[in-house]
Amino acid sequence: MTLISYAQNLEDVLLWRVLGHVKNGFYIDVGANDPEEHSVTKAFYDAGWRGISIEPLPSFHQAFLDQRPRDVNLAVAAGSSDGELTLYDVPAVRGWASPDQMVAELHRSEGHEVAELTVPVRTLASVCEEHVQGEIHFLKVDVEGFEGEVLRGMDFVRWRPWVLVIEATLPNSRATNHASWEHLVTGQRYRFAWFDGLNRYYVAEEHTDLMAHFGIQPNVFDDYISHHLDKAWASSKALTHSLRESERHAAETGQRADAIAREAAELHDRLDTAWARAEQLAQEKMHADASIAALQQAVAAEQANAEKLLAWAKSLEATVIATHNSTSWKITRPVRALGNLVHSLRRPELVRRILTRLTRNEALRRLLIPVLLRFPPLGRRVQASLAALKQLPPEPLPEGVKPVPDALRGVPASVRGVLADLERARHHHTSR
Numbered sequence: 001m002t003l004i005s006y007a008q009n010l011e012d013v014l015l016w017r018v019l020g021h022v023k024n025g026f027y028i029d030v031g032a033n034d035p036e037e038h039s040v041t042k043a044f045y046d047a048g049w050r051g052i053s054i055e056p057l058p059s060f061h062q063a064f065l066d067q068r069p070r071d072v073n074l075a076v077a078a079g080s081s082d083g084e085l086t087l088y089d090v091p092a093v094r095g096w097a098s099p100d101q102m103v104a105e106l107h108r109s110e111g112h113e114v115a116e117l118t119v120p121v122r123t124l125a126s127v128c129e130e131h132v133q134g135e136i137h138f139l140k141v142d143v144e145g146f147e148g149e150v151l152r153g154m155d156f157v158r159w160r161p162w163v164l165v166i167e168a169t170l171p172n173s174r175a176t177n178h179a180s181w182e183h184l185v186t187g188q189r190y191r192f193a194w195f196d197g198l199n200r201y202y203v204a205e206e207h208t209d210l211m212a213h214f215g216i217q218p219n220v221f222d223d224y225i226s227h228h229l230d231k232a233w234a235s236s237k238a239l240t241h242s243l244r245e246s247e248r249h250a251a252e253t254g255q256r257a258d259a260i261a262r263e264a265a266e267l268h269d270r271l272d273t274a275w276a277r278a279e280q281l282a283q284e285k286m287h288a289d290a291s292i293a294a295l296q297q298a299v300a301a302e303q304a305n306a307e308k309l310l311a312w313a314k315s316l317e318a319t320v321i322a323t324h325n326s327t328s329w330k331i332t333r334p335v336r337a338l339g340n341l342v343h344s345l346r347r348p349e350l351v352r353r354i355l356t357r358l359t360r361n362e363a364l365r366r367l368l369i370p371v372l373l374r375f376p377p378l379g380r381r382v383q384a385s386l387a388a389l390k391q392l393p394p395e396p397l398p399e400g401v402k403p404v405p406d407a408l409r410g411v412p413a414s415v416r417g418v419l420a421d422l423e424r425a426r427h428h429h430t431s432r
Helices: 011-019 042-046 058-067 101-109 124-131 147-152 205-213 227-324 327-331 333-345 348-360 362-374 376-390 413-431
Strands: 003-005 026-030 050-054 072-074 083-089 115-122 138-141 163-167 190-195 199-204 224-226
Touching: 003 011, 003 042, 003 227, 011 042, 011 138, 011 163, 011 205, 026 124, 042 050, 050 124, 058 072, 115 124, 138 147, 147 163, 190 205, 199 205, 224 227
Parallel strands: 003 224, 026 050, 026 138, 050 072, 138 163
Antiparallel strands: 083 115, 163 199, 190 199
16 A cells, blocks of 8 residues: 655655555644644544644644544643643744744744743643553654653653654754753654654564564655645546546537527427418518408498398388389279289280180080180180191181281281271382
8 A cells, every 4th residue: 555645754654655554543733733734643544544633733633533533632832740831833934833942043033933832731641641541652852942851741651652752953953952851752762763854663572573663764666755746646637537527528519509509490490380380470470451441342242232221121112012002002093903914814824724724524525615616706716716726827817918926816817907908008108
């Protein structure tokens, strides 16, 4: 498994080489500063370890409460005795807070602003008495020149961290200061194992087998990467994924845009068709409106004519009623009846039907035939009249004799003679 290193000088890489075989180990971090940035214990916490994080600055302490729920997070300073002390913080530079007034003066001389605050102090021995119940696999101390006071407050007889990691240079300097406190650990049966340019490592005599893992700086064979590189790779992967997602989204967007363009074209075509149909319907409506107007005019004219005809019919009806109710109409009724009878008799069809019925009447025939036989001239005239009325084909006339017109056949011969003389006289007068 590739280790992700968070420590500023690869302290966690070297400690993992030494203690990585321990499962669910325990640590104490004095001057923890931040739960991630420059943290010696972050990699171990992520591997399932837990421990005690001691950080007196209140603003940093809250971050530990948020990010290290398995740890015991104490907002105190570690010292040689319980009580209080003045902590000198440099707000502009993370990790430079120190209880040492000389360190604070050094920072001021370099132009840095220094803030003073009072914090509670506890000895490591009292902290271990309250919170440690098993092995302490490593103790890390980084308190900006106050390391000797921290070590004086620890009981190395009762609690034996396997490995000690102690900052051994003056703040922001390569100059070492371990001579003032190293005897406090070597005198407690700890052996010096390694100096990495910033920290000195000590191993408890009962765990001298761990000494074999020191002697060479962290290197490629420790299989680690810095958390900055890990975050950069993660960011790169995220950006690559985001880019691919953007490309996929762009492709999908392009496809959707093409589909929308096709739909828009289809919609445009349908819209053109709809406009054409609308124009056609508008033309048809105009024609329909014109037809309706013409029909309405025709209906109005017909209505006017009907009203005129109705008025004429009512006037005619009133005239007929008045005529029927008049005295003259009643007086001339017999005359009208006689005229209708004469008109009917002048109708050949009616006369023929009457004669046909009379001649077929056997009783009438028995009455008339003896009379006609007794008077031959009368019989011939009756026979001639019946033949004429029945439109029997006439007998051929002698040569030189003109046929009698139908209108004169019922007129006596003497009358026809007079009419003939009058006609000849009119013709002679006209020819002259």
